[in-house]
Amino acid sequence: MIWVETLINGALLGGLYGLLGIGLALVFGVMRVVNIAHGEFMVLSAFCAVLLSNLFPQVSPLLMLIPVIALSFAVGWLYQAAIVNRVVTSPDPLSPLLLTFGVSVILRNVMVEIFGADVRSLQVGELSRASLEIAGLNIGIMPLLTLVLAALLFMALQLVLRHTEFGRIVRATADRRDIVRLSGVKPDRVYNYVMGLSLALGAIGGVLLAVRSSFTPFSGAERLLIAFEVVVLGGLGSFWGALLGGIALGMAQLIGLKIDPNAGLLYAHLLFFIMLLIRPSGLVSSRV
Amino acid sequence: MTPMPTRTILLACAIVLVAVIAGAPFVLNEGILRLATECLLLLTMAQMWNLLAGYAGLVSLGHQVFIAFGAYALFLTSGWLEVTPIWVLPVAPLVAAAVAAIIAFPLFRLRDAYFSIAMWVFAEIIGAFTMKSQAVGGTSGVPLATSKLIDFDWFEPTMFWLAGGLTLVTIAALYKMMTSSFGLGLMSVRDNDLAAMSVGVDVRHNRFIAFVLSAAGCGLAGALSFMGNLFIAPLAAFDVNWSVYMMFIAIIGGIGTLEGPILGVIIFFGLREVMTGPLGLSGGWYLVGLGIIAVVVMIVAPRGIWPALRDRLGVRLLDVHRAAPRPAAAAILPGASERVTG
Numbered sequence: 001m002i003w004v005e006t007l008i009n010g011a012l013l014g015g016l017y018g019l020l021g022i023g024l025a026l027v028f029g030v031m032r033v034v035n036i037a038h039g040e041f042m043v044l045s046a047f048c049a050v051l052l053s054n055l056f057p058q059v060s061p062l063l064m065l066i067p068v069i070a071l072s073f074a075v076g077w078l079y080q081a082a083i084v085n086r087v088v089t090s091p092d093p094l095s096p097l098l099l100t101f102g103v104s105v106i107l108r109n110v111m112v113e114i115f116g117a118d119v120r121s122l123q124v125g126e127l128s129r130a131s132l133e134i135a136g137l138n139i140g141i142m143p144l145l146t147l148v149l150a151a152l153l154f155m156a157l158q159l160v161l162r163h164t165e166f167g168r169i170v171r172a173t174a175d176r177r178d179i180v181r182l183s184g185v186k187p188d189r190v191y192n193y194v195m196g197l198s199l200a201l202g203a204i205g206g207v208l209l210a211v212r213s214s215f216t217p218f219s220g221a222e223r224l225l226i227a228f229e230v231v232v233l234g235g236l237g238s239f240w241g242a243l244l245g246g247i248a249l250g251m252a253q254l255i256g257l258k259i260d261p262n263a264g265l266l267y268a269h270l271l272f273f274i275m276l277l278i279r280p281s282g283l284v285s286s287r288v
Numbered sequence: 289m290t291p292m293p294t295r296t297i298l299l300a301c302a303i304v305l306v307a308v309i310a311g312a313p314f315v316l317n318e319g320i321l322r323l324a325t326e327c328l329l330l331l332t333m334a335q336m337w338n339l340l341a342g343y344a345g346l347v348s349l350g351h352q353v354f355i356a357f358g359a360y361a362l363f364l365t366s367g368w369l370e371v372t373p374i375w376v377l378p379v380a381p382l383v384a385a386a387v388a389a390i391i392a393f394p395l396f397r398l399r400d401a402y403f404s405i406a407m408w409v410f411a412e413i414i415g416a417f418t419m420k421s422q423a424v425g426g427t428s429g430v431p432l433a434t435s436k437l438i439d440f441d442w443f444e445p446t447m448f449w450l451a452g453g454l455t456l457v458t459i460a461a462l463y464k465m466m467t468s469s470f471g472l473g474l475m476s477v478r479d480n481d482l483a484a485m486s487v488g489v490d491v492r493h494n495r496f497i498a499f500v501l502s503a504a505g506c507g508l509a510g511a512l513s514f515m516g517n518l519f520i521a522p523l524a525a526f527d528v529n530w531s532v533y534m535m536f537i538a539i540i541g542g543i544g545t546l547e548g549p550i551l552g553v554i555i556f557f558g559l560r561e562v563m564t565g566p567l568g569l570s571g572g573w574y575l576v577g578l579g580i581i582a583v584v585v586m587i588v589a590p591r592g593i594w595p596a597l598r599d600r601l602g603v604r605l606l607d608v609h610r611a612a613p614r615p616a617a618a619a620i621l622p623g624a625s626e627r628v629t630g
Contacts, residue, residue, distance in 0.1 A: 034401035036349075086587050093400045094347050098539055099586045101349065105532050106579035109572040221528060225412065228405045266416040269409050276406060277394050 003258075005137050010254040012140070014247030015147030016212065019205035020223055021230025021242045022154065023198035028231065030174040030194045031088050033096040037079075037104035039224030041199050042206030044107060045072050046215055047115055049122055049207045061124050065207055069200045076199030079103075080192045088191060089177075104220060111217035121214040128211060146208050150246075153201065154239055170194060202227075222265060229272040298463075302456065309452035313445035321444050325516060327557050328451035329509045330533060332458050334541075334549040336505035337534035339462060342544030343471070344498035345478040347400075349531050350407030351506055353414050354384040356525035358507025359514035360424060367433035373515050374446070377508065384507025388500045396492065396499075408528070415526030429521025447516050454512065458505060462546055474498060478544070532575070536582045542592025551594050555581070 024038050048068045053061040083103065087095040130141040161167035169190055172180045177187040206223070209215070229249055234241030249268045256267025313321055333355070341347045358380035366373040391410060398406050419427045465471045476484035477491050485491055510530075514520045537556050542548025556578065563574045589596040 034405070036401075036405075083583065083587070087590070090590065092590070094341065094345065095586065095590055097347055097401050097404060098535065099583060101532075101535065102539075102579050102583040102586065105536075106576050106583065109575040109579070113570065113572045113576070221408075225405065225409055229409070232402065260420075262420075264416065266413065269413045269416070272409060273394075273406075273413060276398070 001136065003255075005139075006254050006258050007251055008137060008139060009143065010251030011247045012143035012147045012250070013212075013254060014250030015150035015243065016143075016205060016208055016246070017226055017230050017249050018234075018243035018246030019146075019150045019153065019201065019208070020227040021234065021246055022157065022239060023200075023202040023205070024224075024227045025231045025234075025239065025242050026157075026201070027195060027198045030170055031084075031191055032093075033084065033088060033100070034228070035084070035195075035198070036097065036100040036224060037107055037220075038198070038202055038227055039220035039222065040104045040107035040111070041072065041075070041079075041220075042202045042209070042223050042227075043215055043217060043220045044075075044111065045199075045203035045206040046122065046210035047111065047120070047217075049210065050120055053122065061122050061211070062127075065204065068207055069203050072203035073196040073200040076196035077192045079199070080195035081188070084195065085188045085191060088188075104224070108217055108220055115217060117216055117218070119214045119216050120210070122207065122210040124211050142211065146212075149204070149208075150243065153204070154243055157201075158239055166193075226265070226268065229268065233272060233275055302460065305456060309449065309456070312452075313448055318444050321448050322516070323557070323561075325444075325448045325451045326513070327553055328448075328455045329513045330537065330556070331549055331553040332451075332455050332509040333506050333530070334534045334537035334553060335455075335458050335462060335546070336502040336509070337531070338538040338543060338549050339505075340498055340502040341535070342538060342548075343466070343474045343478055344495050344502075345481075346495060346499065347404045347535075348407045348502075349404045349528070349535075350409070350411035351502075351534060352526050352528060352530035353407075353411035354388065354503040354506040355510025355513070355530050356411075356414070356418070356522070357387050357503075358384045358509075358511040359520050359525055360418070361507070362511040362515060363430055363432055363520055364424065367430075370434060370437075372437045373432060373434055374450070377450075377511060380511030381504035381508040384510075385500045385504040388503030389496075392496050392499050396495065408531075411526055411528070415522055418522045418526065425521075427522060429519060429524075432515065432518045432520075435518050447512065450512055451509075454508060459546060459550075466546070470494065470497070475544075529575075536578050538592075539582050540578075540585050540593060542594030542596075545592070545594055547598075548592050548594040552592075555593075 020042065024035060027033055027035050027038075045068050048071060049061060049064045052064045052067060053059070056064075083099065084096065087099050090096065124142070128140075128142050132139045132141060132144070159167075161171060169180070169185055170193075172183075173185060173187050173190045180187060180190075205227075209223070226249065230242050230245040233245030233248060234243070249271060252271040253265060253268040256263045256270075260266075312324065316324065333351075337348065337351055340351075361383035362373055362376060362380045365376045365379045369376060395403055395406055395410070418424055424430065466475070473484065473489040474494050476487075476489055477494055481491050510525070514525065533556070537552035538549050539552070540555055541550065541552025559577060559581070560574055563569045563577055564571065569577075585593060
């Protein structure tokens with residue numbers, strides 16, 4: 001019974017991990033750039049949420065998501081416009097990688113200097129401890145809400161990309177950045193919106209993860225690695241695959257922690273590495 | 289310009305450098321000597337990272353794993369055999385190279401960013417296992433068991449000589465390698481792997497060799513670095529900042545050039561001494577400053593500072609760029625189109 005509970009909790013955590021990965025997958029899918037600074041931006045959004053909830057203690061920290069998402073969108077827009085767009089068309093595929101890595105180092109150390117290296121977390125009070133009892137299984141409400149939110153966001157993103165004009169423009173830009181110009185689309189501007197959207201999704205994941213577990217300015221690397229593993233496990237470019245990959249990683253992590261309480265992310269990393277050996281194409285190898 | 293005079297100049301430079309390195313410990317005080325040793329070791333690591341990224345086109349964000357493997361191999365073997373650590377130094381590059389040769393098989397299926405991050409994940413996995421394993425000291429690390437065998441009167445000078453020797457040998461070997469057919473093959477793969485394959489360059493093989501060599505060099509430099517501290521702990525050995533330093537040094541100076549990392553290491557340590565010394569800023573702000581320089585360099589001069597300077601000044605030092613064959617030389621030497629001028 002305890003194992004079933006662990007598996008279910010792992011799946012719920014996986015919804016959150018899927019959210020971490022989806023922003024990274026979106027940027028990669030549209031502009032073929034792996035944004036190494038994604039994890040640091042997530043931690044930054046968590047710090048923003050903590051600051052805001054310290055300023056307005058009477059407001060529920062979960063409502064802080066709204067300003068933090070808006071802020072993250074703006075930051076992503078500016079980040080893309082000011083920095084990433086300058087190398088996105090570089091013939092050398094290493095340039096965006098090195099550049100975003102440089103940005104991640106800057107962000108991490110700025111956060112260390114401003115916020116200190118202490119462990120922080122976002123307190124949501126009763127909600128974090130509330131749980132449901134279903135058939136003898138104890139399931140936390142917060143993780144359940146997170147998974148539902150993740151599934152809704154995935155569905156919304158899919159609908160937007162499939163059926164709206166914005167979605168069609170984004171997909172067209174992803175396919176042929178040079179040809180869309182003929183229809184009056186400015187690829188760089190599309191990229192700005194996509195990066196904004198990516199960081200907004202990352203902010204949701206970052207804030208919710210900060211509710212679940214504590215963080216420091218150094219947590220960005222950990223979050224990036226999870227996000228990346230989710231994307232690769234799920235199969236490149238597959239949104240539902242990312243959710244599945246997240247669930248697999250969440251389960252691996254919690255089962256690992258059950259066997260070995262101070263394992264941290266070791267078992268999630270191991271699952272990723274083994275899957276890389278067996279199925280380099282990912283769990284789901286389809287494209288959206 | 290014929291290759292001969294250049295070679296003579298380089299040889300003269302090498303002799304002068306050897307003399308400087310041999311004499312430096314008798315002139316410099318211990319603090320400066322330690323700093324110089326650190327500089328030289330980081331230069332070697334940056335050259336090794338640059339060999340992989342700048343020439344083989346593989347950016348590794350997990351190169352700290354080879355530094356850790358080399359250092360731990362040295363500490364453990366020296367403890368088991370109970371001999372002075374210097375005599376077991378060759379173990380470090382061998383272990384790092386062996387590890388690289390094994391993990392190359394799964395990792396080489398991945399390209400670009402996927403390779404980079406998978407390397408990082410690999411480093412994290414090994415780091416986590418090291419922290420769990422009491423046999424290698426767990427999270428608290430291990431001191432160098434045979435430190436009592438070290439002659440401390442000559443310890444700092446010896447470390448400096450080893451680091452200096454390693455740096456000179458590394459640069460000379462890289463120069464030699466890049467002007468050989470292997471180096472040409474490597475650079476052709478970096479520039480266009482499809483075209484390189486079509487003329488018969490074995491892409492996988494070249495990348496593999498570069499990867500293993502790069503790991504071996506980092507293993508040796510890492511072993512020397514931790515030997516100087518007489519102590520190793522996993523948080524320091526598996527620190528991703530090793531990769532950050534190697535990368536920033538190579539990028540700022542000029543990725544894919546031999547001179548670039550030399551210039552990069554000067555900027556790296558110059559900035560550190562200025563920012564953390566007279567300006568009194570913390571290590572964090574120093575990394576921020578370095579990161580900003582790296583990002584600005586990547587946007588303004590994506591090839592790095594050295595190539596931009598070289599083009600403006602017309603100076604060529606350890607240039608391994610391909611030059612168009614001169615008609616006369618081509619007539620005399622068959623296969624001269626493959627020649628590389630120094």
